[in-house]
Amino acid sequence: MPSSRTIRALNVAEKPSVAKSVAGILSQNQGLRVREGRSRFNKIYEFNYAIQGQPCQMLVTSVTGHLMELEFDERYKKWYSCDPADLYHAPVRKHVPEDKVDIKRTLQEEARKCHWLILWLDCDREGENIAFEVVQVCTEGNHQLNIWRARFSALTDREIHEAVQNLVRPNQLFADAVDVRQEIDLRIGASFTRFQTMLLRDAFNFDFTSDNKSLVLSYGPCQFPTLGFVVERYWEIQSHEPExxxxxxxxxxxxxxxxxxxxxxxxxxxxxxxxxxxxxxxxxxxxxxxxxxxxxxxxxPPYPLNTIELEKRASRYFRMSSEHTMKVAEELYQSGFISYPRTETDCFSDRTDLRAIVEEQQQHPTWGSYAQRLLDPGAGLWRNPSSGGHDDKAHPPIHPTKFSAGASGWSQDHHKLYELVVRHFLACVSQPAxxxxxxxxxxxxxxxxxxxxxxxxxxxxxxxxxxxxxxxxxxxxxxxxxxxxxxxxxxxxxxTRPPPLLSESDLLSCMDKAGIGTDATMHDHIKKLLDRFYATKDANTRFSPTNLGEALVMAYDDMGYELWKPFLRSMMEGDMKAVGMGTKQKGEVLAACLQQMKACFLDARLNKIKLFEAMDLFFERFSRSGIEEQQTVADVVRQCGVCQQSDMVLKRRPDGNFMVGCLGFPQCRNVVWLPGSISEAAVTTNICSSCSPGPVFMIQFKFRRLEIPSNYNVDHLGCIGGCDETLKQLIDICGTGSRNLSILPARGPGSTTPSGNIPAGNARHGSVCGNCRQTGHSSNDCPQASQSGRARLRGMNAQSGESSIACNSCGASCVLRTANTANNKGRRFYSCQLQECNFFMWEDAINHSAGVLSGGRANAGGSASSSTRRGGRGQTHRSSSRGADMASVLATGDPQSGRRCFSCGDPSHFANACPNRGI
DNA sequence: GCAAGGTC
The missing domain is CATH 2.70.20.10 (Topoisomerase I, domain 3)
Structure with a gap:
């Protein structure tokens, strides 16, 4: 029994599995009791232990990752409740979400009975931040707690015993660094997401979804750079000039x-x-x-397996998405067959018993005999695994933890992934080929x-x-x-060929290199691109941007921001490190970053026309004629006070603005113009109590949040009879004339774009400029040719022309372009616009030898051999072949050249003896 | 309804 001097210590780990391991190691499974907490996943282990000779009654339990979430104060939560720009300074608070309340209650109840709190969170920045969340919750239950941090880098006996005997205090600076990240992510993400969603969703008919209203056009500091990688590669392919x-x-x-x-x-x-x-x-x-x-x-052999490699290899070998791979891996981990699947570590600790892991696999019917050979010293197959140089100090590389020849309930993918983990592990401890x-x-x-x-x-x-x-x-x-x-x-x-579209494996590499996301979240960011309709993935796991994804990146690129590039995240990562080191203050970094981002946000909002321009290239504006017709039929507001014969009705003008006009038009021209910032207006059955002669029916207005001052509500029940001060003020502020958008180039009939991706300068695109993708001019006289980074990229090697012919190879259309490379400057060529087709043909080749593709000059000597230029992506591209069987050449001369000099055409000599030879 | 980060 514990004495009265015994300390009761509440130990909290980041996840249930760690709580179980820590309890098992410290108690050596002697006198270990388990009981349920309020959360069914987070059990409580109890045993006695001595820390520095001090008897302790240990309680070990866990959280499941972060216990708290950051959110805006109630007043700012609704999307239309405030100007999105306000989100850069709106109050935020941390709170425990509903699904974590049970854990919070367990912690508080247990903390009340304890003297010490020992934090066993993962030893990284996020872990330190979670530690402070636990501290906050536990001290709410018990102010007297003595708070300690256990530092460990692996769940081994030595590490855990050492950690508990050498307790330290938690590191506030590490936790601060994560607070900074959370707040910046929330404020930037929410402001840009609300802004671009509200701006674009009601303006364009996004033909890929029937549920336009629930569409969310999100922005996030990880998801956008991920989209950026996809778009950038796509543009690189589009701008490639075959040479x-x-x-x-x-x-x-x-x-x-x-x-x-x-x-x-x-x-x-x-x-x-x-x-x-x-x-x-x-x-x-x-x-x-x-x-x-x-x-x-x-x-x-490969390095020991970490999360990113697991995802990349599962994608390459089995074409499994990274998101699905992690789901299956999680299930294998939960059932004890593989180690923890979220790890950056690609080197095994010296203390890991690698042979024991191999021994377990000896019984497997397929690779069991290989495992036996590995353990046979005579076979000489064993080799200590090499190190990939990464160690997150929290988890080992992914390896099998339990033998299985295939558990019941496993899907094909469980089998595949378990096999990959086992074979990868066995390979790591093997000699090279x-x-x-x-x-x-x-x-x-x-x-x-x-x-x-x-x-x-x-x-x-x-x-x-x-x-x-x-x-x-x-x-x-x-x-x-x-x-x-x-x-x-x-x-x-x-x-020459363009590079291929990015594969899932390529995308993970790009993200890893640029520090976008973590090993545990990268697959989420990739999935988000698909969920948000920003990108699609084909059967070969290669990603293309959708029109929506391309338009968004194009718009921000045209604004001159690099919000779609990884630099913002890299900068934040640098700042977080500085906060963690104590060289920068949390408040100072937050203030500076948010100030910059707010300025960027306000500037983006001023430049919203760029967003409309980019969207106009791919999507139709919502037609308003239907609304107009509907509204002119029945929406009587009052009887006309001028002609006193007809009714005044609510109408929507062709430019989208609203008015209340007399039905006696054109004889009676009585009209009330309404503010230009109205998105919706509907006559109600409410009658104004002050305006006469009555009845004057009141109108329910909805204003565009971004076009009225933030102190006005977007919803307003108003009257046009003259009593409504709010309406008058908004007319003063917003005017009744055309909105900014009406100055956009009109999209004429027939300019509807198809829903598929359209390459720059596409002949199908009609009059869209190949450089800036705006209408009204061609790329040759594009005013933005030198302004836009994207335009530079696209126009780098060639300029698009308007002329097109049918592709000789696939039947799609080819566009005529002008080469701009040293060897062929000014020479024109046709290239197929179909991405999968690589047909290419010099224009002069058609003129010189009708029917002979691209080999005009090659065949000038009379060669009969020719073929098309088409080939599959990634194949060696070999087309016209001017060759001969050497034996026949030597016997009969060269029938294809007519034995004349290729350089000057003189039959008296070959090119190597040509007097004009000057190469 | 918005981010990204933990993890079940």
Missing amino acids: EFWTINCSHNSDEGTASFTWIRGHMFDYTCAVIIYEMCVQEPNATVTKVKQQEKLKY VGAETTVEIDIAGELFSASGRVIILKNYLDVYRFETWGGLMLPTYVFGQQFIPTTLTLDSGV
Whole structure:
């Protein structure tokens, strides 16, 4: 029994699993009692222990992450309750949300009975912040608590015992750093989200959803840069100008097989040079082996698995989304099959018993025998895992924690993910694969070509890590000085290709590199892009921006802000570090950041026309004619006091503004103009008590929040009979004329854009400028050509033209563009607008040789060979091939060249002997 | 209804 001097200590961990581990380690499972708390997930463990010789009765329980949330005061919570700009200074408070109230009550009840509070939160900034949330809640129950912090970096016996024997005080600075982040995220996120949602949702017909009203156009310091990565790559692809190149390829057949030699010069962009060199090779085709190099190559196993790698590999190997991967991993963790799945750590601690983990897997029917070989010292397969250099000091790399040959209730994805975790772990503790690589270099007429092949000598970890392969191309045997005549020698052309769309794995890498999100939240940010209709993911897990996503990024880019770039987050990360170190004050960082962001917000609001312009490129404005018709039918406000014959009715004008006019128009011109800031107006059955002659029916108005001062309500029941001061004031302030938006370029009939993504300068786009994407001019006379970063990016290499032809390859439309590269400046070409199609054709190629695509000059010597330029993404692009079987060339001469000089056309010599040769 | 961060 505890003595009267025994200290009762309440221990709180960040999650139930840690509470259980800490209790198990400290009690050594002796005298450990478990009871329920008010929250069914967070149990309470009790046992006796001694800290620094002091007997303690230990109570160990947990929270589940943050206990509190930051929110605005009640008055600012409703979207229309305030100007979004007010959210930069509106009061905020931390509160315990409904689903955490049970945990709060448990903590307070237990704290009342305790002397000490020991905080076992994860040892990172968020953990420190949660620690202070726990302190706040517990001290509300007991002001006398002595508060301690246990610092540990792994759930091992030594770490936990050391932590409890060396308790310290919690670090307020770390917690402050997180407070800063939370407040900035909330204020920026809420203000921009409310602003752009309220501004755009009612103005445009977003054709991808039938529920326009509930659409939320969110902004967040993580989600927008993530969208930025997707859009930036998409623009890079759009602005890519295919460039034609030439290369010489050589093959040689022997009894042992075929060797393919590639030209050491690689791609040559100057056709004449390539032809001259090719001519030299054709004239002296004898190949001499100048180098044979054989060396051993090692392919190392991957580093131990952390969250981001798990997500990337599951996406690559199984095409599982990162969000789904984390859901499945969480379930495997909850049921005890794998370790904690949210970890940055990619190195194992020296204290981890790696062999014990392997031993468990020996019984598996598929990889069990590999695990047995690993443990057999005679096999020499074991290798201590290398370190990836990251350690979050809280969790080990993801590894199997319990053997399973497939539990009941597992889906295919549970099987796949568990298999990945096990095989990855077994690979990490295995020897690298060993290969023999052979490189052969040959010389033909002074030009060098090379071929390489590799055979695997020892597969080692590749035996178990079936997700990776290592090329096993065999080369025939060659010896130094050997000579042979190539079987084929061809001059091949190709075109440069744009990079592919970002895959989920690429996107995670971009985010990781730029510090966007954490290992536990990155998949949420990616999913948010899909949920918000900002991006789509295709079957190959590649992301494209939607029209909405592209328009939003385009608008902010045109405003000149880099809100869609990762810099804001990086800057915040720097500031948070400074707060954590104590070199900057919490208040000072908050004030400075919010001041900057508010200025940016106000400026963005002034420039809202950019948002409308960008949206206008892709979406239709809501038609107001229907509303007008409906409202002119029945909405009588009063009898006309001028003609005294007709009724005055509420009308919506074609420009969207409201008026109350006499139905006797045009004979009677009595009219009451209404403020220009009204978004909705409806005549009610309420009758004004002061205006006469009556009845004058009152009108329910809704004003646009952003167009009236913040001290006016957006909802107003008003009267047009002359008694309504509010209405008069708003007419004074807002006027009754055209709103800003009516100065936008009108969208003529037929300019409706389809719902799919439209590349810059698309011929289908009609009169949209390829540079700035506005209407009314072409890219050649674009006034913004040098102003916009995006315009610069898009117009970097080529300018869009208006002319288009049908694509010879896929049938879609090609647009005529002008090259701007050194070699082909001013030369015009057609390129297909269909993203998947890479068709490209010089305009002069059509003129020179009808029916021959892109090889006009290549085939000038009379070649009959030609083919289209189309090829799948990522394939080697080889199209027109001007080549010949060398044996036949040597026997009969070159039928394709007519044995004349390619350089000057003189039949008396070949190009290598051409007197004009000056390359 | 808005962010991002914990975690169940």
